[in-house]
Structures are given as structure tokens and as C-alpha cells.
Amino acid sequence: MKLMESAENYLETILILKNRNGNVRSIDIANELDFSKASVSVAMKNLREKECITMDDSGFIELTDRGLKIANMIYERHIIISDWLQSLGVDEKTATEDACKIEHVVSAESFEAFKRHIQKEDK
Incomplete structure (x- = not known):
């Protein structure tokens, strides 16, 4: 399944932030991309549904194997x-x-x- 450009950009940003900071939350993505928290929240929901990310109870985001493969390719x-x-x-x-x-x-x-x-x- 091909992802939209925006989804690929989010995955690439998660990878970059994870490498830079060690962990990633939605607020980190919003700050990095200068997007609203609401927009990032919707995008994270879509990426979870596409099984590209997981999010724990504390809001920390991890790339799944699928998400990591796409993020590495784009990066x-x-x-x-x-x-x-x-x-x-x-x-x-x-x-x-x-x-x-x-x-x-x-x-x-x-x-x-x-x-x-x-x-x-x-x-």
C-alpha cells in the first residue's frame, strides 16, 4: 500500500526525531514541522491505522517495522x-x-x- 506524501513526511520526521532525541511524542512532531497539535494527532491516528506506528499510554511514538522501512527509504x-x-x-x-x-x-x-x-x- 502506497502512502501519501504527507504520511511519508511524518514517518521521516519521526525517524529523524527518534535519532536526535531518543524518543518522540506528537508535540515534538508538531514543533518540528510547525503544524498544529490537532493536525499531528489526526496524522498519528491514520499512521496507527495503517500499522506504521505504535503509541504507548504515555504518548511515546515508535515506528513499526513497516513504518521504519518507509521512513528509512524516504530519508x-x-x-x-x-x-x-x-x-x-x-x-x-x-x-x-x-x-x-x-x-x-x-x-x-x-x-x-x-x-x-x-x-x-x-x-
């Missing part, structure tokens, strides 16, 4: 595309913004081709 795409654009001379802010858009629409085949090409350049 890898983001890093590689952003770094590649910067290596081509695109400024960091623009490269990051463009990577956020591209990471959700690029096919697995095209992304793997990007990676192969970049790895050749690095040698």
Missing part, C-alpha cells in the same frame, strides 16, 4: 538527492527543498540509477 532518498544537487552547485536550502519534493515521486528504478551514477562519480 535515504532525501540525503542522497540533496547531497547530489549540492554537488552540482545548487545551494543547500534549494537542494533540501527540491529533495523533499523529488523523494516522494521518483520511482525505485530511477532512484537506484541515481545512486549508481553518484557512486561512479565518487570513485
Whole structure:
């Protein structure tokens, strides 16, 4: 099942916050993304229903195996595309913004081709 771009962004944000802070609550996501607590609450409910996250009684959010797989995929795409654009001379802010858009629409085949090409350049 393909998730919407917004759901992928939430999963990526959970992964980043978990790596940075060790734990994640909805308020952390709202603060990071500058979204309302209500919007994040609805998104977390949807992600629980899609079995991408779990939430304990204290409100701490964990990625399920499914959620972690998606988050890692999106984050890898983001890093590689952003770094590649910067290596081509695109400024960091623009490269990051463009990577956020591209990471959700690029096919697995095209992304793997990007990676192969970049790895050749690095040698």
C-alpha cells in the first residue's frame, strides 16, 4: 500500500526525531514541522491505522517495522538527492527543498540509477 506524501513526511520526521532525541511524542512532531497539535494527532491516528506506528499510554511514538522501512527509504532518498544537487552547485536550502519534493515521486528504478551514477562519480 502506497502512502501519501504527507504520511511519508511524518514517518521521516519521526525517524529523524527518534535519532536526535531518543524518543518522540506528537508535540515534538508538531514543533518540528510547525503544524498544529490537532493536525499531528489526526496524522498519528491514520499512521496507527495503517500499522506504521505504535503509541504507548504515555504518548511515546515508535515506528513499526513497516513504518521504519518507509521512513528509512524516504530519508535515504532525501540525503542522497540533496547531497547530489549540492554537488552540482545548487545551494543547500534549494537542494533540501527540491529533495523533499523529488523523494516522494521518483520511482525505485530511477532512484537506484541515481545512486549508481553518484557512486561512479565518487570513485
